[in-house]
Amino acid sequence: MCGIAGFYGFGKSPDAGALNQITDALSHRGPDGRGIWQQGPVGLGHRRLAILDLSPAGACPMVCRGPDGRECVITYNGEVYNFLELRAELEKEGYRFQSETDTEVVGAAYLRWGKECLPRFNGMWALAIWDPKEWNLFLARDRFGIKPLHYLWHQGILYFASELKAFCALPEFRRKLNRGYAAEALRKSQPLEGTSEETLMEGVKKLLPGHRMEIDREGRWKREKWWETRDHLAAPPANLEKQVAAWRELFLDAVRLRLRSDVPVATSLSGGLDSSAVAAGMYLLEKENPGGLTRAPRDWRRSFCSVFPGTALDETAYAEETARATGSPCRLTVFNDPPAGGAIEESVWTMEDVSPALAVPVVENYRAMRSQGVWVSLDGHGADEMLGGYGWYLAEPMQSLNDRLYLEFHQTLLPSILRNFDRCSMASGVEVRMPFMDWRLVCLSFALPAELKIGRGYTKWILREAMKDILPERIRLRRSKIGFNSPMVDWFNRGLGGLARRVIESPAWRSCRLFPARKIGQEILAAEAGKSLGSADWEKALHWWTCLNLVLWETMFLESPGKRPVGAA
Amino acid sequence: MKFFQIALFYDQYLADFNRRHPGREEESFERQQKLLFGDGFSACHYFAEGMAELGHETMMVVANDSGSQLAWQKQNPFSPGDQGSHGPTGAWGSCVPPALLEILLEQIRRFEPDVLYLQDPISLDSRFVAMISPRPKMVVAWRASEVPRKTDWSDIDLLVSNHTPSLLAGKKKGARWQEFLQPGFPVRLARAMEGIAESREVVFSGQLSPLHRRRTEILTGLAMDQMGAGGGFGLHYAVNAGSETPAGVAMHAQAPVYGKEMYEFLKSGRICLNIHAELATQTGGNMRVFEATAMGSFLLTDLGREDHGLFRPGQEIETFRSRQELLQKIIHYLEHPDARIRIARAGQARCLQDFSLRKTAENLEKLLQQGLAAGRSRRSFFRWVNFRPGLRPVPAGGCAG
Numbered sequence: 001m002c003g004i005a006g007f008y009g010f011g012k013s014p015d016a017g018a019l020n021q022i023t024d025a026l027s028h029r030g031p032d033g034r035g036i037w038q039q040g041p042v043g044l045g046h047r048r049l050a051i052l053d054l055s056p057a058g059a060c061p062m063v064c065r066g067p068d069g070r071e072c073v074i075t076y077n078g079e080v081y082n083f084l085e086l087r088a089e090l091e092k093e094g095y096r097f098q099s100e101t102d103t104e105v106v107g108a109a110y111l112r113w114g115k116e117c118l119p120r121f122n123g124m125w126a127l128a129i130w131d132p133k134e135w136n137l138f139l140a141r142d143r144f145g146i147k148p149l150h151y152l153w154h155q156g157i158l159y160f161a162s163e164l165k166a167f168c169a170l171p172e173f174r175r176k177l178n179r180g181y182a183a184e185a186l187r188k189s190q191p192l193e194g195t196s197e198e199t200l201m202e203g204v205k206k207l208l209p210g211h212r213m214e215i216d217r218e219g220r221w222k223r224e225k226w227w228e229t230r231d232h233l234a235a236p237p238a239n240l241e242k243q244v245a246a247w248r249e250l251f252l253d254a255v256r257l258r259l260r261s262d263v264p265v266a267t268s269l270s271g272g273l274d275s276s277a278v279a280a281g282m283y284l285l286e287k288e289n290p291g292g293l294t295r296a297p298r299d300w301r302r303s304f305c306s307v308f309p310g311t312a313l314d315e316t317a318y319a320e321e322t323a324r325a326t327g328s329p330c331r332l333t334v335f336n337d338p339p340a341g342g343a344i345e346e347s348v349w350t351m352e353d354v355s356p357a358l359a360v361p362v363v364e365n366y367r368a369m370r371s372q373g374v375w376v377s378l379d380g381h382g383a384d385e386m387l388g389g390y391g392w393y394l395a396e397p398m399q400s401l402n403d404r405l406y407l408e409f410h411q412t413l414l415p416s417i418l419r420n421f422d423r424c425s426m427a428s429g430v431e432v433r434m435p436f437m438d439w440r441l442v443c444l445s446f447a448l449p450a451e452l453k454i455g456r457g458y459t460k461w462i463l464r465e466a467m468k469d470i471l472p473e474r475i476r477l478r479r480s481k482i483g484f485n486s487p488m489v490d491w492f493n494r495g496l497g498g499l500a501r502r503v504i505e506s507p508a509w510r511s512c513r514l515f516p517a518r519k520i521g522q523e524i525l526a527a528e529a530g531k532s533l534g535s536a537d538w539e540k541a542l543h544w545w546t547c548l549n550l551v552l553w554e555t556m557f558l559e560s561p562g563k564r565p566v567g568a569a
Numbered sequence: 570m571k572f573f574q575i576a577l578f579y580d581q582y583l584a585d586f587n588r589r590h591p592g593r594e595e596e597s598f599e600r601q602q603k604l605l606f607g608d609g610f611s612a613c614h615y616f617a618e619g620m621a622e623l624g625h626e627t628m629m630v631v632a633n634d635s636g637s638q639l640a641w642q643k644q645n646p647f648s649p650g651d652q653g654s655h656g657p658t659g660a661w662g663s664c665v666p667p668a669l670l671e672i673l674l675e676q677i678r679r680f681e682p683d684v685l686y687l688q689d690p691i692s693l694d695s696r697f698v699a700m701i702s703p704r705p706k707m708v709v710a711w712r713a714s715e716v717p718r719k720t721d722w723s724d725i726d727l728l729v730s731n732h733t734p735s736l737l738a739g740k741k742k743g744a745r746w747q748e749f750l751q752p753g754f755p756v757r758l759a760r761a762m763e764g765i766a767e768s769r770e771v772v773f774s775g776q777l778s779p780l781h782r783r784r785t786e787i788l789t790g791l792a793m794d795q796m797g798a799g800g801g802f803g804l805h806y807a808v809n810a811g812s813e814t815p816a817g818v819a820m821h822a823q824a825p826v827y828g829k830e831m832y833e834f835l836k837s838g839r840i841c842l843n844i845h846a847e848l849a850t851q852t853g854g855n856m857r858v859f860e861a862t863a864m865g866s867f868l869l870t871d872l873g874r875e876d877h878g879l880f881r882p883g884q885e886i887e888t889f890r891s892r893q894e895l896l897q898k899i900i901h902y903l904e905h906p907d908a909r910i911r912i913a914r915a916g917q918a919r920c921l922q923d924f925s926l927r928k929t930a931e932n933l934e935k936l937l938q939q940g941l942a943a944g945r946s947r948r949s950f951f952r953w954v955n956f957r958p959g960l961r962p963v964p965a966g967g968c969a970g
Contacts, residue, residue, distance in 0.1 A: 312798050388816065391793040391796045391797070392793075393816055394789055394792045394793050394796075394815060394816050394817025394820070395789055395793070395815050395816070395817060396815065396816050397812065397813045397814065397815055397816070398810075398811075398812050398813075398814055398815075398816055398819045399812035399813060401816050450816070451819070451820075454816040454817075454819070454820045455819070455820050456820070457803065457804065457805075457820060457821055458820065459796070459820070461820075478801070479795055479796055479800055479801040479802075480796055480797065480798065480800050480801050481796040481797075482798075535798075
């Protein structure tokens with residue numbers, strides 16, 4: 001939930017207006033409330049997406065108190081799903097709580113355990129905690145970078161915010177393209193989210209996944225990695241049967257924890273194995289032990305899916321089969337035609353980076369969810385990278401498969417996907433929860449031998465085995481894999497709803513030196529004229545899109561203060 | 570004519586055979602031979618069996634099979650010194666242990682063959698022939714794969730192969746006469762498999778090694794394509810997968826299968842895939858082409874230059890030239906069982922008619938008769954023999970299954 005922002009000015013007292021502006025630039029992340037806290041050189045801002053304890057007691061920034069009277073102030077984005085268990089532990093030590101939120105538990109945990117509170121959390125978060133006694137600002141991200149946190153040193157002041165676009169609202173900040181990052185992003189498409197602090201906007205950094213940062217009253221700052229999965233791998237159970245049972249138990253427990261919500265919950269179905277497994281897990285938990293779901297909403301049997309009839313990416317039938325099997329009616333967002341140019345531009349603004357994915361269907365899926373009164377979604381992210389779900393893993397020798405998965409899970413592919421889904425869901429004020437990203441499940445999975453991931457004729461074998469008698473067999477044993485992406489080839493043949501031509505004819509495209517703009521522009525227009533792209537041109541279409549994406553980003557984030565369409569006067 | 574064939578079987582096969590036949594070393598030599606040859610490992614090379622069908626006196630031994638060879642020694646006691654100064658040394662790296670080599674030499678000595686047939690003239694080359702006394706009238710060898718640099722074929726009278734590079738190597742290594750010959754499949758084994766039902770979709774049986782990089786790539790690519798549109802079919806690879814094997818191959822891998830188990834495996838597939846080794850791809854024709862068609866399996870194979878004419882693509886077998894074509898044909902023939910079954914039946918009929926063991930034995934017999942008549946023949950290099958009237962001589966193909 002939520003968007004966070006803030007600053008730390010050390011000897012200075014920064015302008016409160018700046019705090020208001022960067023906070024309100026994140027209003028889409030928190031449509032349910034707004035909070036500002038400032039004291040001297042420190043300011044914390046918050047946009048609230050209310051999910052746990054919807055009362056004003058759950059508002060942020062929140063002042064938390066320990067039994068000794070010590071205080072801290074927290075602004076917080078995320079969910080610590082085991083907050084009930086942590087709260088009980090803290091209550092035994094004398095802590096008292098004013099709200100039913102996880103936010104207050106996180107603040108209290110910081111007061112009790114300091115920065116070592118982080119390994120106790122099971123969930124996703126980006127947070128800032130001000131310790132007024134020590135004059136210490138503490139920033140942290142979750143283990144895998146599900147929730148975002150950016151920062152900028154500007155005129156001797158540290159600014160931080162959930163999204164890049166917040167810094168566009170910062171007065172006197174001169175926005176510039178980080179050309180090195182842009183070139184690399186065009187070349188490798190998704191390598192940088194988990195490995196580089198850089199962003200497309202020069203000067204704005206991101207705190208990397210599993211990292212924390214402390215800044216003291218003198219302005220000395222220390223940034224360190226607090227989580228490394230391989231340091232937490234436990235020996236898996238001895239035999240195959242027990243390994244599958246342990247995996248299944250952890251997965252279902254991860255789903256159970258992620259059903260903790262005071263607002264309705266739904267699932268995003270793609271039709272694939274992973275999201276279907278999440279939906280089936282929810283169904284099973286209620287069927288087998290409805291009383292075991294503490295703090296779960298009554299309304300969670302709904303599912304949402306974007307579909308592309310008539311294209312190779314259409315998975316309607318599979319999504320509907322899972323919806324039937326789990327008793328969660330599926331609302332389809334149907335894309336018969338390319339989206340309008342304006343919607344594509346909006347998706348670039350939402351994603352705020354260069355990505356080979358055209359995100360409109362994802363954005364629209366969560367928008368549909370919000371429009372139906374749902375703002376928590378349980379999704380299937382993480383399983384493909386953790387358990388070897390993508391086709392390209394099949395070329396990897398078995399002896400190095402686990403290393404490859406580890407890299408893509410922690411550093412390259414998955415961090416980019418997490419970023420994209422955070423932006424796309426939070427654009428509509430929807431929180432995405434990811435059972436496969438439960439750290440306990442991740443640690444068990446990476447401790448298992450590679451052949452339990454890709455083996456016995458299947459990818460993600462252990463997941464399939466664990467879902468025996470839970471998922472319909474047609475879904476469980478489905479071998480075909482259709483990544484959730486837009487039908488780019490079909491859409492390029494139709495000129496991306498007129499947007500491609502507008503971008504290619506814009507001054508920004510013509511002056512771009514990061515790729516052969518003239519040549520690529522001609523190719524894109526020729527493809528549109530001849531409707532000549534086929535399935536073999538997928539990679540080409542993705543590259544074309546990243547080029548268009550970059551130019552759109554420059555126009556929106558550097559030239560214009562906000563979402564000004566390309567080519568508009 | 571008296572025809573003596575020496576076979577050497579893979580150690581992995583013999584270990585697997587022993588696992589499937591516990592206690593067989595207690596059986597008589599004859600009983601063990603029946604079991605071994607009944608299993609059909611390397612059956613395309615059972616030339617002695619084919620020659621026996623033609624009325625010749627034959628003997629075939631698996632020289633590195635300690636079970637049957639020691640049983641023979643038990644039944645036919647002899648003193649080690651009987652071999653005199655030609656005592657076995659194994660100095661050239663033969664895969665036959667010295668004790669078994671002694672038995673082999675004694676078997677040859679007692680049988681007194683006119684023709685000695687070496688199925689593996691790399692392990693047993695001219696240096697082995699030199700140990701045999703008296704020397705048979707004619708020494709024949711088969712090779713259809715790479716020939717190591719130090720191989721000596723100076724005492725080989727006739728080299729037969731379905732693999733052109735091997736025939737060329739035969740000349741270089743000193744074999745006096747080289748002739749093209751296709752192997753042949755025993756009809757009895759094909760008949761024994763008739764009851765096996767199709768229970769798998771796509772099957773592949775073969776070896777993985779540095780000589781099979783292309784094969785590994787194709788199998789990996791197929792595993793990837795199986796995840797795409799139209800995929801979803803079952804893949805079953807009976808291969809020697811290891812830690813360096815790509816995940817796409819390893820995930821579909823089961824233990825290698827040999828002999829009867831391999832024929833059952835091939836027969837169980839709706840589609841039986843064949844991919845030549847790099848070497849053989851240059852020319853064509855590995856044993857799987859015959860083994861699969863003989864079983865009545867639908868063979869989908871890549872095509873070497875010299876495969877043309879063996880079977881008619883689209884009528885008796887099916888072929889592919891690219892990864893894309895392979896996928897398309899798998900999808901097509903899984904969706905069209907009638908066409909698939911029609912082709913498989915035609916392929917089997919053709920194999921058992923033109924590439925039966927008896928047919929091969931007839932062709933070999935002609936060569937042997939010519940050779941024996943001419944004494945130690947010294948014919949000119951590379952004389953093509955057209956065994957199939959009405960067809961262009963078939964260039965050689967590889968045997969690198």
